[in-house]
Every structure is written in structure tokens, then in C-alpha cells.
Amino acid sequence: MNSREITTQISKAADFLNLKKWDYGASFSNDYSVQVDKGEAKQLKASQKQILTIRVWNQSNLVGITTTSDISESGIKKALKQANIASDFGNKNESTEFSPLAKDPIKVKEVKKRNPVGIKKLLTLLREAEVKLVESHESIKSVPYNGLSESFFERVYANSEGAFRSYSKSQAALYLYARAEEKNKKPRSSGSVKLGYGADDIDIESCIKEASNKTISHLNYSSIKTDKYLICFSPESFLTIINAFSSMFNARSIIDGVSLSNENSIGEEISTEALNIYDDGLHEKNISSSPFDGEGTPTKRLCLINRGRIENFIHSESTARIFKTTPTGHAGLGSKVSVSPDWIVVEKSEENFDLKTSLDHSTYEGEFVYIEELNAIHAGVRASQGSFSLPFDGWIYKNGKKISIESATVAGDIKYLLKNIVNIESSQEVTTSGISPHIWVDELSITGDA
Amino acid sequence: MLSSQIKSNEIVFGSCNKDLLEEIIFYGIGLGADFVEIFIENTDNSSVLAEEDFITSVSPSFGRGAGIRIFKGQKDGFVSTNDLTKHGLMKSVSQAIEMLDITDNKREVFNGLNKHRDYSLSKKKWINEVPTIHEISEKLLVSTKSLKKNNKIITRKGSYSRNLQEVIIASSDGTYVSDIRLHQTVGLNVIASDSQYRSSGSRRFGSSGMPNEFRLWDHEKAANDVFESSMNMLYADYVDAGQMPVVLANKFGGVIFHEACGHLLETTQIERGTTPFENKLNEKIAHESVTAIDEGISEGSFGSLSVDDEGMEPEKSVLIKDGILKKFISDRAGELRTGHKRTGSGRRQNYSFAAASRMRNTYIAKGEHSKEDLINSISEGLYCKSMGGGSVGATGQFNFAVEEGYLIKNGKLTSPVKGATLIGEAKEVMPKISMCGNDLELAPGFCGSISGSVNVTVGQPHIKVDSITVGGR
Numbered sequence: 001m002n003s004r005e006i007t008t009q010i011s012k013a014a015d016f017l018n019l020k021k022w023d024y025g026a027s028f029s030n031d032y033s034v035q036v037d038k039g040e041a042k043q044l045k046a047s048q049k050q051i052l053t054i055r056v057w058n059q060s061n062l063v064g065i066t067t068t069s070d071i072s073e074s075g076i077k078k079a080l081k082q083a084n085i086a087s088d089f090g091n092k093n094e095s096t097e098f099s100p101l102a103k104d105p106i107k108v109k110e111v112k113k114r115n116p117v118g119i120k121k122l123l124t125l126l127r128e129a130e131v132k133l134v135e136s137h138e139s140i141k142s143v144p145y146n147g148l149s150e151s152f153f154e155r156v157y158a159n160s161e162g163a164f165r166s167y168s169k170s171q172a173a174l175y176l177y178a179r180a181e182e183k184n185k186k187p188r189s190s191g192s193v194k195l196g197y198g199a200d201d202i203d204i205e206s207c208i209k210e211a212s213n214k215t216i217s218h219l220n221y222s223s224i225k226t227d228k229y230l231i232c233f234s235p236e237s238f239l240t241i242i243n244a245f246s247s248m249f250n251a252r253s254i255i256d257g258v259s260l261s262n263e264n265s266i267g268e269e270i271s272t273e274a275l276n277i278y279d280d281g282l283h284e285k286n287i288s289s290s291p292f293d294g295e296g297t298p299t300k301r302l303c304l305i306n307r308g309r310i311e312n313f314i315h316s317e318s319t320a321r322i323f324k325t326t327p328t329g330h331a332g333l334g335s336k337v338s339v340s341p342d343w344i345v346v347e348k349s350e351e352n353f354d355l356k357t358s359l360d361h362s363t364y365e366g367e368f369v370y371i372e373e374l375n376a377i378h379a380g381v382r383a384s385q386g387s388f389s390l391p392f393d394g395w396i397y398k399n400g401k402k403i404s405i406e407s408a409t410v411a412g413d414i415k416y417l418l419k420n421i422v423n424i425e426s427s428q429e430v431t432t433s434g435i436s437p438h439i440w441v442d443e444l445s446i447t448g449d450a
Numbered sequence: 451m452l453s454s455q456i457k458s459n460e461i462v463f464g465s466c467n468k469d470l471l472e473e474i475i476f477y478g479i480g481l482g483a484d485f486v487e488i489f490i491e492n493t494d495n496s497s498v499l500a501e502e503d504f505i506t507s508v509s510p511s512f513g514r515g516a517g518i519r520i521f522k523g524q525k526d527g528f529v530s531t532n533d534l535t536k537h538g539l540m541k542s543v544s545q546a547i548e549m550l551d552i553t554d555n556k557r558e559v560f561n562g563l564n565k566h567r568d569y570s571l572s573k574k575k576w577i578n579e580v581p582t583i584h585e586i587s588e589k590l591l592v593s594t595k596s597l598k599k600n601n602k603i604i605t606r607k608g609s610y611s612r613n614l615q616e617v618i619i620a621s622s623d624g625t626y627v628s629d630i631r632l633h634q635t636v637g638l639n640v641i642a643s644d645s646q647y648r649s650s651g652s653r654r655f656g657s658s659g660m661p662n663e664f665r666l667w668d669h670e671k672a673a674n675d676v677f678e679s680s681m682n683m684l685y686a687d688y689v690d691a692g693q694m695p696v697v698l699a700n701k702f703g704g705v706i707f708h709e710a711c712g713h714l715l716e717t718t719q720i721e722r723g724t725t726p727f728e729n730k731l732n733e734k735i736a737h738e739s740v741t742a743i744d745e746g747i748s749e750g751s752f753g754s755l756s757v758d759d760e761g762m763e764p765e766k767s768v769l770i771k772d773g774i775l776k777k778f779i780s781d782r783a784g785e786l787r788t789g790h791k792r793t794g795s796g797r798r799q800n801y802s803f804a805a806a807s808r809m810r811n812t813y814i815a816k817g818e819h820s821k822e823d824l825i826n827s828i829s830e831g832l833y834c835k836s837m838g839g840g841s842v843g844a845t846g847q848f849n850f851a852v853e854e855g856y857l858i859k860n861g862k863l864t865s866p867v868k869g870a871t872l873i874g875e876a877k878e879v880m881p882k883i884s885m886c887g888n889d890l891e892l893a894p895g896f897c898g899s900i901s902g903s904v905n906v907t908v909g910q911p912h913i914k915v916d917s918i919t920v921g922g923r
Contacts (some may be wrong), residue, residue: 037721040525044549047802050907069532082510089498089508089583121547144722145796179724182486189843231538256501257641259918336499369770379839380850380871384641385648389871389921391849392842407847407920409871434631447691447873450675 001071003028003156010054013077014160017084021057023098023293025161025333026050026071033149034122036130040143040238044119052076053333055096056131062090063403065335094255096337098326099317100173102163103294107282109289111228114150114170114198122148122199126174130206136212142213144223145177148200157296159332165292175213180219188221190214190373190405191416192394193432195287214372217395221404224396230368230422231410231444232361235346235429235436237371237392242277242344243433244381244388245414249279249304249312252318252339256382260415261310263323269309271418274353279314281329281342285430289343294333299342302328307349308368314339320347346436348424359423359440365400369412369446386414408448417441462517462689463492463616464574468563470536470619477519477620478543479560485521486543487621487782490514490534491801498583500590503651508583516792521548523538524787528804537917549739556727562624569756570616573630579615579633579661586610589669590636596673597640602684603677605641610634617759625761632754633658633905635894642680650866651680652853656705656752656894657676658905660856662784663750663792674677679836680865689855689867694916696872697858698825701893702906705837707895708740708812710848710876715744715769715777716795717738717784719902726846726877727775735775736880739817742770744779746794746810753810753906755794760805764794769812773881799902806901813909817886824885824914826861830871830878835859848873849921871921879918887912890913 001009006026009151015021028050035042046297052066064087066079134140154168177191192210196202241259246271247253248261261268281289281299291297296316303311313325316331316339332338348355361370369395378392389411395402423440459797461467471488492514495916499507517530527546531538581589590608597606615631618872637655642649653676698706719725727735737741746764747754750785752847755764767777779786781796784807824835833856840850852870856863892909 041550042525042721043804044525044527044546045529045804046527046549048532049530049802050532064511067509067511067513070517070533078512080453082512086583088585089505091504091506120551142723158835186624269700281482335509375843377848378837379841379849380651384650388870389851389869391843391847391871391873391921395775407873407875407919409873410689411850411869411871411921411923426872444693445923447871447919448695449873449919 003154006052006071007158007164009073010080011160013080014056016349018082019056019084020079021160022055023157024052024054026052026156029151031146031149031151032116034119034120034126036123036126037146039127041123043336044123046119050080054079056080056087058084058087058090061095062087062088063090063096064088064281079117086365087198091174094318096318098159098161098234099295099297100289101298101327101376102157104298106165106291106298108167108180109168109282109284111197116150116152117199122150125199125204129174129176130418131207133176133208133211136208137180137216139180139182140178140212140215141181142179143176144179146175148174148199155290157292163296165296167291168242170198171287172196172202174202174207176207176217178211180215188215188218190218195432197287208226209329218393218404221406223406223447224408226447228443228448231441232368232370233303233439233441234370234372234440236431238346238436238439239344239431239434240374240377240418241414242346244377245343245383246341247383249314249341250311250339251313251315251323254313255257255319255322267309270307270415271308272421273308274349274355275305275308275418275421276303276347277347278303278345278395279341280345282433283343284343285435286343293329293331295327295331297329298328299329306349314341315344343345345433346434347428348426348437355373355423356360356440357423360425361438367398369405370395370402388412388414405448408446411445411447417444454639459536461618463489466566467618468566468626469625472563474539474543474798475560477540479558480546481522481547482554482557484558486521487760488619489497489801490618491519492616494577494614495612496583497609497865498586498590500587500594500608502606503588503591503595504593510622514860516542517804518546519800521786522550522552525550526783528803540754545669550916557710559623560622561624563620564624567627569627569629574660576632578683580612583665586664590810593638593673594617594667596670597631597638597677598620599677602642602644603640603680604643607639608636610636621761627757629757630823632661632665633659636664636667638676638789640676640680642684645686647684649680649683649686651676652683652828654894655812656905658752660750661844664856683854683868686868687868688869689832689920691920691922693917694920696918696920697831697833698830698910698913698915699835700887700889700909700911701891701894702837702908703913704813704893704910705840706815706848706850706872706897707910708809708906708908709840709842710874711843711880712744712812712901713807714846715776715779716809717780717788717790719786719807720788730775734773735773735877736770736773737883738773739886740770740880740883741815743767743811743815744769744809744812748811751811751907755810757797758794758796760796762792762794764795764810765794779807779809781805785864788819797901797904799904803901806899808901808904809901809906810898811889811892811907813892814911814913816885816888819885821887821889821912822888824887824912825858825863827885827914829857829860831858833863834872838856843858846877848876851871869922873919873921879915882916882918884914884915884916
């Protein structure tokens with residue numbers, strides 16, 4: 001069944017069950033991926049997936065939901081029946097409605113449709129990449145974590161009031177994590193990830209170069225003394241922190257009492273005035289963009305922090321109604337509708353604030369710690385408490401020379417971190433999760449084992 | 451020849467699918483595959499969430515699909531699909547064959563499937579024995595009410611989920627089995643707040659193959675435990691970072707062994723060349739007080755199985771005996787690529803993942819000491835009563851959050867501390883586990899890795915680590 005036929009089938013089955021109000025989200029995908037091991041194909045994988053989530057409203061206007069991979073006529077009927085039963089347990093304390101924006105026009109990025117290059121070509125490309133990466137330095141012995149994949153999928157949202165949206169797209173991803181070994185030293189590992197609309201769009205050479213340079217740069221390492229340090233966050237690591245604490249901007253989290261913010265936090269100063277943060281799912285550099293969310297609300301650019309103050313929260317339909325505003329296009333369809341950011345863009349505001357502009361990661365000659373990548377986010381972040389303690393990969397810089405840090409964690413409080421930003425570099429870098437410049441923060445605790 | 455024997459053109463759960471499965475396997479072998487494996491599943495899941503004094507989410511889901519794996523030499527091609535018709539399954543086999551670029555004329559022999567081993571016979575009634583949504587909702591609401599013990603508790607949550615998975619596994623070595631798996635898990639969470647102070651507490655419980663278990667769950671005891679944990683930590687100071695001895699509590703304390711050492715004993719790590727223990731079989735890798743086990747046979751434990759996802763009954767594997775490495779955890783691909791015999795540990799989240807060597811119920815065996823013996827032996831250190839999650843890096847470094855910690859001074863527990871993380875490397879820490887308590891207990895969890903998220907049990911008695919890096923502020 002295609003998406004129009006599914007809509008018709010749901011409509012018919014809903015009529016039969018006397019369900020007047022319903023909506024659904026569906027996704028259909030074909031994925032292909034390869035992994036290699038020392039020049040040989042290791043695992044080749046293909047999958048065809050379909051997922052349908054149906055919501056129904058019963059006569060008391062309570063919502064029930066069911067998810068299934070069985071998109072047959074009988075599967076759809078069963079899903080509607082189960083959703084109807086589940087609606088008896090619908091949340092009486094917080095109602096859910098269709099998004100008032102579910103029929104508004106959407107902006108779809110114009111991207112040329114890619115065709116699958118096929119497993120054989122994926123395999124050839126990855127084999128070549130593995131060889132080049134291993135040959136790039138004598139200490140790189142293997143690439144234990146690697147993969148090249150391409151996905152083709154369609155997303156659909158429709159409801160009983162006639163809203164219907166669908167879009168299809170393709171995406172490819174390459175990751176290369178190399179392992180380097182030298183005599184009498186611990187093995188070191190680092191890597192790179194690149195995305196593209198298709199396998200042919202991925203900059204494989206830069207992925208190899210980045211993985212190689214990063215891995216080699218960690219070969220000479222030493223332990224670091226436990227102390228407070230001046231820190232430079234790479235764009236990737238700063239975006240990791242912001243995403244980990246995005247509950248600060250999340251209306252769902254605020255209602256649930258698990259956010260550091262509350263309903264009165266709009267306008268609250270939470271960082272240096274030089275900081276602007278946006279959520280911009282439709283940004284031209286966002287390969288994973290989607291023109292609408294799980295409730296059919298169009299995706300849009302939204303300012304979260306303006307000159308250090310909270311400007312907006314992200315919303316679903318129900319949270320927007322509670323906050324007396326409009327949905328922002330950040331909902332995920334579910335029994336309890338989730339809210340999450342799309343793609344974070346960090347900028348230095350245009351006004352000339354009191355930043356230490358001499359702090360530039362490529363020229364500064366004083367002592368500082370450069371945090372390249374933060375790890376174990378799920379374990380080391382207490383979003384509801386604002387605290388974090390995270391292992392990282394990075395270097396300590398002294399007198400313009402850098403040495404890799406053997407093993408260390410950085411710990412602190414998100415509010416302290418944002419308030420103690422001492423410089424925001426001018427140039428931004430595109431990462432897989434957003435865009436950010438390098439961000440400097442003073443006096444964060446680092447635990448090492450020196 | 452075989453098409454005349456086909457009785458159904460689609461997989462039908464609860465019926466004999468032997469003829470259709472044989473035809474699919476013959477088809478793959480005929481096209482040049484060395485080995486063909488078919489994994490088919492039918493799922494019926496539901497979850498319920500209670501927040502404060504309301505049920506805020508009831509989420510049923512169901513689905514079905516197949517994962518087909520073809521081996522040629524040491525290479526494998528894996529295709530997953532929702533199409534369980536003969537046409538859909540054959541198309542998947544063709545796709546896997548094409549991916550592997552099989553062109554040689556060498557043909558393996560397939561002698562048909564063995565007698566059906568049906569592990570599901572006594573389990574078909576489970577779907578009618580599990581608690582209803584009404585029962586679950588009522589008990590969760592009583593549980594969240596029990597968490598409201600003072601006005602410092604600002605958020606209360608109770609969650610339940612039930613996964614019922616019916617599987618059919620067939621492969622060209624004759625394996626033909628069916629099984630039904632039931633997993634139930636329930637968790638409680640609170641956030642406590644008092645002016646600028648905040649803390650949280652959480653506990654999760656789980657079982658496999660015990661439809662009545664949720665009804666027997668002692669929610670009052672669980673609520674008291676979660677409440678006390680959050681209160682103890684509410685005004686805690688941040689821990690000072692440094693090297694120190696630690697005592698890790700039993701139950702979920704075993705997550706460190708699971709993450710930091712257990713994963714390094716899976717044959718997938720040997721295949722990648724990422725375990726420091728690859729060539730250490732029968733060598734000492736841990737303190738002689740350490741014996742570690744991985745098994746899938748403890749009745750009701752979250753990681754137990756009647757049969758693994760490759761059709762093999764699970765065994766009890768002694769991984770480390772008195773500090774000596776004795777065995778690796780292996781699946782079919784692991785045996786093929788590393789030579790380590792299968793241990794009934796081929797596991798996957800669902801049909802869309804190829805099975806891999808994964809842990810089941812993994813724990814450090816009990817020793818002779820009491821918990822007090824361990825604490826009394828430390829003049830200054832840290833007691834980690836409750837562990838959070840953690841991770842292990844590509845080179846074996848691990849990092850774990852301590853959810854509830856207390857300083858040890860002169861052999862006694864003193865003030866609570868927060869913000870601690872334990873940092874180290876398995877091969878350096880394992881020799882430092884110098885004392886094991888006599889109070890082994892297990893705890894359920896979910897483990898995410900190459901073949902998705904699977905149910906596991908972690909466990910240990912109280913253990914003492916002579917020195918480890920504690921991250922803090």
C-alpha cells in the first residue's frame with residue numbers, strides 16, 4: 001500500500017469502528033550498509049522497514065495509540081481496535097488535539113533525488129577508504145569501527161480532517177574509527193563521521209584525513225593533573241553539551257518538572273550576552289532535515305537564546321496550548337507526545353560584548369584544555385539537576401604545543417558553564433548535529449590521573 | 451520438486467512452517483550460500499506510564515518481520531523485511547546472495563530441517579496470564595502515590611513495559627525451533643528539590659518468563675528505597691576528585707564488570723581486534739579473588755533464555771576462574787571467525803539485527819567477606835551504593851556515574867557525595883578487585899551494542915577495588 005492507500009484504508013476501518021477522529025504517522029525505508037575488516041567484506045546489510053503509528057480519539061475525546069509494522073488491511077484494523085481500547089486509559093489530565101498548523105504550507109528543501117549506488121559500490125568505496133586510512137600513518141594498524149550506509153525513506157502524516165503531508169529523501173553516512181598502536185604505549189583511537197544526501201555526495205577523502213589526523217594527534221599522550229582549567233570546546237563538543245541540556249528550552253520537560261527552566265523563564269538571563277542559540281531544522285546544511293514534525297506542524301527556525309536570554313521554548317500541540325502559544329514543529333508522535341530539538345545553531349551575537357577575543361584555539365599560546373569530543377553523555381549528564389561529569393578526548397596546550405590527554409573527565413554545572421563563557425570565536429563549523437563556533441569557558445574542573 | 455510440498459505461501463505463527471522454511475533454505479543453498487539462517491518474529495508489546503497521580507501514556511504495539519542471514523566463507527549478508535510471504539522471503543535470500551556476490555558453483559548440502567524443537571508449548575498461555583492494562587495502571591498509581599512522602603518530592607514516575615516475542619528459527623544445519631519470550635520491567639523515578647538543591651532516585655526491576663511477577667512486585671519497598679536514596683543525596687556535596695579505594699555495592703554495581711570487562715570477552719571484540727584479552731586464555735587477567743560467570747539459565751532472570759536467537763540452548767560459561775581467563779562469549783559468526791565455540795549467546799534486539807555474541811546474566815561470583823569487612827578495610831575512600839549508566843571507549847577506557855555515593859573514613863560510612871564518576875581500564879582495574887563479599891545479587895538492565903538493545907542481568911556481591919580514579923569537582 002502506498003501512503004494514499006493507507007490513508008483511505010484507515011479512513012474506511014475507522015468508519016467501520018465508528019471512530020470519527022484519528023491521525024497517523026508512518027515511515028517507510030530501505031537501508032543498505034556495509035562494514036569491512038582488513039580489506040574483506042565483513043557484514044553486508046539491507047533492510048526494508050515500515051512503521052505505522054495510529055492515534056484515535058474516543059467519544060470522551062481521550063486519545064489512544066498503537067504502533068505496528070504490519071501495514072496490511074488486517075494489521076490496520078487491528079491497530080485501530082487496539083488504539084481504541086487504549087483510549088480508555090487516555091490522559092484525562094492533559095488533552096491532545098490536532099496541530100492547528102497541520103494544514104499550513106511546508107517548506108521542502110530542494111534536493112536532487114539520489115538513487116541507490118548499490119551494495120557493491122558501497123563496499124568498494126569503504127574498502128578503499130579503509131586501505132587509505134591504514135596507509136596514512138605507520139601507527140594506524142586497523143579501522144575496527146567502520147561503515148558506509150545509504151537510506152531511502154518516506155515519512156507521512158495525515159488526519160481525519162484532511163491534513164496530508166509526505167516527503168521522501170535519501171541520506172548516506174560514512175564513519176571511520178581508526179586504532180593506532182605504538183610500542184610500549186596504550187592503543188589510541190579516534191575517527192570521523194560524514195553525512196551526505198547520497199553515497200556519491202560524501203567527502204570520503206576528508207573523512208579519511210580527519211580520522212587519520214585525529215588518531216595520530218593522540219599518539220603522544222600524557223596524563224593531566226586534576227585541577228580547574230581554561231577550556232576551549234570544539235564546535236562538536238559544545239553542541240553535545242547544549243543538546244544534552246536542551247530540556248532547558250523544552251516545554252514538555254518544563255511541564256514534567258524535569259527542566260532547569262520553568263514557565264516564567266522566558267527572558268531569563270542564562271548565559272553571557274554574546275551568545276545566541278537557534279533551532280533550525282531546515283538549515284541548508286542539515287542533511288537530516290524534515291519539513292514537518294510528528295503532528296504535521298511545519299518545521300521552522302526558532303530563536304532559543306537571544307543575547308544570553310531565553311527567547312522561546314520548543315513545543316508540541318498540547319504544550320503550546322498550555323503555554324498559550326503555537327506549536328513550533330518539534331513534536332514526536334506517541335502516546336505521550338515528545339518534544340525535542342532538530343538542529344542547533346550557535347552564534348556570536350552582533351553586538352560587541354566584553355569577550356576575550358585573544359582566545360583563539362589556533363593562535364593562543366597560554367595554557368588551556370581543548371575538548372574535542374565528549375563521551376558517555378547518557379551516563380554523565382544529570383539534565384534535571386544541571387550537572388555533568390563527562391569523559392572526553394582532547395589535548396592540553398602549553399606554549400603553542402599540544403599533547404593528547406590520556407584519560408580525563410570534565411565536570412561542572414550547565415548554568416555555570418554558560419555564564420562563564422569568556423570567548424565565542426567568530427567562525428562557525430558545520431557538524432553532524434548542528435553549527436557552532438569554538439567556545440571558551442573559564443575554570444571548569446578536570447579530573448585526570450596524574 | 452519441492453514446490454509441490456508447499457502448504458502455505460506465508461509464515462503462519464502457531465503452525466508448522468517446515469516445508470516453506472526448507473524451500474527458502476534450499477533456495478539459498480542452491481544459489482551457492484555456505485549457510486542460511488532464518489529468524490522470524492511476531493511481537494505483542496505494551497507499556498504504561500504513570501506520572502504523579504495520572505496514567506499519562508498507554509502504548510500498545512505489535513509487529514512481525516524476518517531477518518535472513520547468508521554466510522559465504524567468513525562473510526555474511528543480512529537482509530530484514532516485514533514481508534513474510536514466500537515471495538518476500540525468497541526475495542530477501544536473493545538480495546543477500548547478490549550482496550555477497552556469490553558466483554561459484556560449490557554447493558553445500560542441506561538435508562532438510564530436523565525435528566521441530568518447540569519451546570513455546572507451555573508458554574502460549576502467557577498472553578492471557580500477564581496483567582491487564584487495568585491492573586498495571588492501578589498498581590503504578592499506588593506506587594507513584596507511595597513516592598509522595600514529603601513536599602520535597604517534586605516529580606514522581608512509574609513505568610511498566612511488557613514484551614512478548616514469538617520466534618521461529620531455522621537454518622541449513624537443520625536447526626528448527628520455536629519459542630515465546632516474555633519480559634516485564636517496572637521502574638520508579640523521583641526528583642527531589644529544596645531551594646537550590648536537587649537530587650533524583652530511580653530503581654528498575656525486571657523478569658523473564660514469569661507472567662505473574664508484576665503482581666508480586668513489592669512496590670512499597672521499592673518506593674521506600676527510591677525515596678530514601680533521593681533524600682540522602684539531596685544536600686550531598688560534590689565529591690573531591692582523585693585516586694582512592696572504593697567499595698561497589700552488589701546488584702547493579704555489576705554494571706561495571708559488564709561494561710568494562712564483559713564486552714571485551716565477546717568474540718565480536720576479538721573479530722575487531724579491540725580486546726586486550728584476545729590472547730590471554732588461561733592467563734591471569736584478574737585478582738585471584740575474582741570468578742566471573744555469564745549464563746542464560748537462571749530461572750526468571752532478565753537475561754535468561756530457553757534458546758538463543760541462533761537456535762542453541764544457552765550454557766553456563768565460567769569466563770574467569772580465580773582470576774584466570776577461561777572462556778569467551780561466542781555466537782555462530784564468532785565461532786566461524788575466531789574459533790571459540792558457541793555458548794548459546796547469539797542474541798539480537800529483533801529481526802532487523804543479525805545476531806551477535808552478547809552477554810546474558812553476567813556476574814562476579816560471591817566471595818567470603820561481609821560488606822562490613824570491605825568497608826572496615828578502608829581508611830579513606832568511596833562507597834558506591836547505586837550506580838548510574840556508563841560507557842566504554844574504543845580502547846577499553848570506561849566511565850561510570852555514581853548515583854548514590856558515601857565517603858568512607860576510618861572504616862565507616864560518613865557523608866553522602868554526588869557527582870562522582872569511576873574512570874579506568876578493565877585490564878588495570880580487574881587485578882585490583884581484592885575482596886568479594888558474600889552477598890551476590892542480580893539486577894536487570896538493557897545492554898545496547900552491535901545487535902541492538904537486549905535484556906540482560908548484571909550482578910555481583912559487594913566488591914572492593916584497591917584504587918581507581920574518581921572523577922568529581
